[in-house]
Amino acid sequence: MSLGLPDGVRACLFDLDGVLTDTASVHAAAWKKMFDDYLRSRDGDGFTPFDIASDYPRYVDGRRRPDGTRAFLESRGIHLPDGEPDDPPSAETVNGLGNRKNDLVQQVIATEGVTVYPGSVRYLEAVHAAGLRVAVVSSSANTAQVLQVTGLDKYVEARVDAQAATAAGLAGKPAPDTFLEGALRLDVRPGEAAVFEDAIAGVQAGHAGHFAIVVGVDRVGHADALREHGADTVVTDLEQLLETR
Numbered sequence: 001m002s003l004g005l006p007d008g009v010r011a012c013l014f015d016l017d018g019v020l021t022d023t024a025s026v027h028a029a030a031w032k033k034m035f036d037d038y039l040r041s042r043d044g045d046g047f048t049p050f051d052i053a054s055d056y057p058r059y060v061d062g063r064r065r066p067d068g069t070r071a072f073l074e075s076r077g078i079h080l081p082d083g084e085p086d087d088p089p090s091a092e093t094v095n096g097l098g099n100r101k102n103d104l105v106q107q108v109i110a111t112e113g114v115t116v117y118p119g120s121v122r123y124l125e126a127v128h129a130a131g132l133r134v135a136v137v138s139s140s141a142n143t144a145q146v147l148q149v150t151g152l153d154k155y156v157e158a159r160v161d162a163q164a165a166t167a168a169g170l171a172g173k174p175a176p177d178t179f180l181e182g183a184l185r186l187d188v189r190p191g192e193a194a195v196f197e198d199a200i201a202g203v204q205a206g207h208a209g210h211f212a213i214v215v216g217v218d219r220v221g222h223a224d225a226l227r228e229h230g231a232d233t234v235v236t237d238l239e240q241l242l243e244t245r
């Protein structure tokens with residue numbers, strides 16, 4: 001079966017949230033609730049809410065949690081100290097606010113579970129059958145848990161998540177470093193690897209890393225923006241790649 005990828009591709013580097021699992025919307029909703037509660041506490045009921053359509057892709061989607069928290073707050077002229085990664089959710093720091101948001105994400109995962117895109121599973125099966133290697137490259141610190149609760153971990157040979165990136169001192173997306181690390185861990189050159197991403201910061205990272213192809217995955221109607229920021233092709237579901245040739 002054709003995978004819709006250039007000849008010579010030996011490995012696939014998948015983003016997780018929004019590419020393999022329907023969790024980008026969970027993150028977006030949690031960001032909105034956390035930021036809106038925080039902005040209301042600062043500015044009262046006249047606060048300007050976090051806009052999922054514009055603020056989410058521009059400041060937080062695809063980025064590590066503290067990077068996204070900081071970038072959005074700065075867009076509103078709010079400068080908070082970073083604090084420490086284990087700051088309690090009550091702390092008025094970048095990490096404290098990020099941890100408030102993570103509590104909301106964890107609550108949804110625990111109560112509602114995680115939905116996997118069926119087309120992505122079919123694509124993973126085809127990739128596996130074709131003998132290509134697979135890494136997941138995600139900015140989320142919840143990557144291991146999401147892969148495990150969904151059973152997707154059986155397809156994944158290498159995982160570069162927020163913890164791995166921090167431990168290795170790698171710059172987060174939109175820098176290409178985490179995708180390059182994924183290729184390295186699978187023992188392939190960037191020109192032999194395909195990147196799959198739904199976030200603007202993610203396609204920028206793929207483009208900057210000079211991979212064989214950057215596949216943009218458009219779940220929210222932003223195909224043009226994905227192309228403008230580095231996607232070589234855009235699909236609305238990975239299964240479409242199986243039908244391209």
Ligand SMILES: O=P(O)(O)OC[C@H]1O[C@@H](O)[C@H](O)[C@@H](O)[C@@H]1O
Pocket residue numbers: 016017024027028060061062063064065068102105138139140141142143162199
């Ligand atoms: O808060 P987490 O689970 O570490 O995730 C950080 C980010 O991970 C990315 O994968 C998502 O696109 C973002 O929406 C999310 O905020």
